[in-house]
Amino acid sequence: IRWYPGHMSKALEQISELVRKIDLIIEVLDARLPYSSSNHLLEQVRRNKPCIKVLNKNDIADPAATRAWVQHFQKNSGVRALPLVAKNIPEVKSLVKLCKQLVPHRGNPGYPIRTMVVGIPNVGKSTLINTLAGKSIAKVGDRPAVTMRPQQIPLNNGILIFDTPGLLWPAMDDQGGAYRLAASGAIGANALDYTNVGVFAAAYMMRRYPELLKERYKLAELPETPYEVVEAVGRCLGCIMSGGVVDVHRAAETFLRELRAGKAGRISFEEPGTPEDVEAELLRFA
Template structure:
């Protein structure tokens, strides 16, 4: 299953972000700590590097992620040039209070009334950008919702006299190259429901949990996990919760939704769907599909370039 979701307003938001980047000192990129790289929009990295802007990468929802995996990601990102990464929860005021100070360290030449620090907050849908904005300003200035892509227009806000915040709509990218990235994004609710089939996404999630956190499945739903697959997990949830359709058949759709909600809310426990090592394995083993009109010798298609021109 290949998931793609790029509503029209996202294309407009990308173009506006490219224009605003020229007058920005710092990019604050918010990602999901449970899947930091899969939830990092490559277009954001491309835009900020073109303008040579430093990045404060916030691994949000760290309270839902596996702390061991999160530490590995922080180590990975903090080795990168012009990047400072931190794990926190944007729902915790004490965590958010640290953000302005970290931003100032990345752009020490700004942050005065005459030269305020101009920060662009970016990220994919539903990673917590609006929650971060509201917490920084200590008032509701951005719409927050459980559905992805709540924010649809860019806005400019002032944090005291010395800092300017530019909030951008959540942006995915036109082509999600790795199918597993699309499934991880769907499982974490970064993709609109009209672009996914929940039972397929839940089966993928169940397979990941069997491989990484089988004990959490057993603890939550009370069935053994030895020798079963993702479909059997969905079936087990339906049986344990007595989800039945009229006629007595198991309600797989409801069971799939329950598994996804339990993961998203943290009811299953602290879970990370990728690590730096699993990412390296994915990239090493990935062979892009060859489509009609694409080079046959392993060269890259020009589609990506066309999107950026």
């Protein structure tokens, strides 16, 4: 997707229009980066409707960071945050239960809770809708909300859902956010240099998960700089060019692929309230 100002305002307008007709918003965020995978403009069109922030992909997020985010959201805005894995049926059932708690006057087949699932591309909206429905109804794939013809699907659990997710664009208001989105795989890295994103991720891992780095890439000691970490990862994974030199670009790419798949362990890219000086320090390396 390429978001243009026209697309953005259309998408927001459409969501704003749909919000009128519903009882509850399900906002899907990536548990690994709840801040940058959100779009604060949603708040402007929410019309005070109850909102559940689903922290999806919790299977690959750092459990401690996720716990901190749940507390953060509870404390700050009174909205409910629920970590889950979109394909996990029992966990999605607990989401249905929470919907019923928040909209107690509705929630049976004759009088269902009308809801819509919103979020940026790739956070797992379609997967969640399909699990909620118990079958494949949401079209997987990234399409701006501009092109959608919303259709309401009654589920047999007292929920009525729009079958096409409301697509938002990510909060890329700072360079760190853009790097974190790229590192997590939420946005393609063609807009940004892959090597820089890899080095940024290495800097973050050195600070936050040094033990995971050492273990996965068999490092007795951590190198001094994030760039050297990427080189060390490249050596460990065999990203070597002729002459025995590490192919840093390929190393960075492989490193990011590993992180996104949870190969180095469960990691999150954001914690609530990361101080600005830490942010600046991480960016210095990229």
